[in-house]
Amino acid sequence: MLLNGTGDVIDDYEYPATTEELIDDHGDRTLELPNGSETVGDVLARLESETFETAEDARFAVYSAVSDKAIGRVGYSDRDPTPVGSPYSPDAVSF
Numbered sequence: 324m325l326l327n328g329t330g331d332v333i334d335d336y337e338y339p340a341t342t343e344e345l346i347d348d349h350g351d352r353t354l355e356l357p358n359g360s361e362t363v364g365d366v367l368a369r370l371e372s373e374t375f376e377t378a379e380d381a382r383f384a385v386y387s388a389v390s391d392k393a394i395g396r397v398g399y400s401d402r403d404p405t406p407v408g409s410p411y412s413p414d415a416v417s418f
Contacts (some may be wrong), residue, residue, distance in 0.1 A: 329363060330355060333385070334378045342372045345381060354385070359392040366390075 329352045336345070350364025369388045375381040406412075 328352075328384065329385075334380050336378065336381070338378060338379065338381070339374050339376050341374050342367050342370055342384075345375070354389065356389065356392040357394070361390060361392060 324342050329349070331347075332349055332352065336348075342361065346364045346367050350362060350367070352363045354363060355365065366385055366388045370384055373384075374382065
């Protein structure tokens with residue numbers, strides 16, 4: 324997900340760093356997602372202000388704050404049965 328060198332920029336940034344510092348310095352970088360794109364600034368703006376101690380902390384913050392553009396099919400799981408009454412249930416098929 325962190326394409327266009329964004330992952331490298333986060334890794335190479337000097338830490339500790341605040342949410343605001345990352346937005347100011349790299350907020351215009353684009354994250355290409357499966358269903359569109361977002362900027363790092365838009366993603367980090369969804370979070371409360373915090374100080375990241377490591378690149379891994381900042382990277383996980385970006386991962387956790389991307390919108391549903393980052394997931395394939397909303398509500399889809401190939402591991403669990405779809406709950407009865409879920410809006411994501413497939414249409415019933417009669418044989």
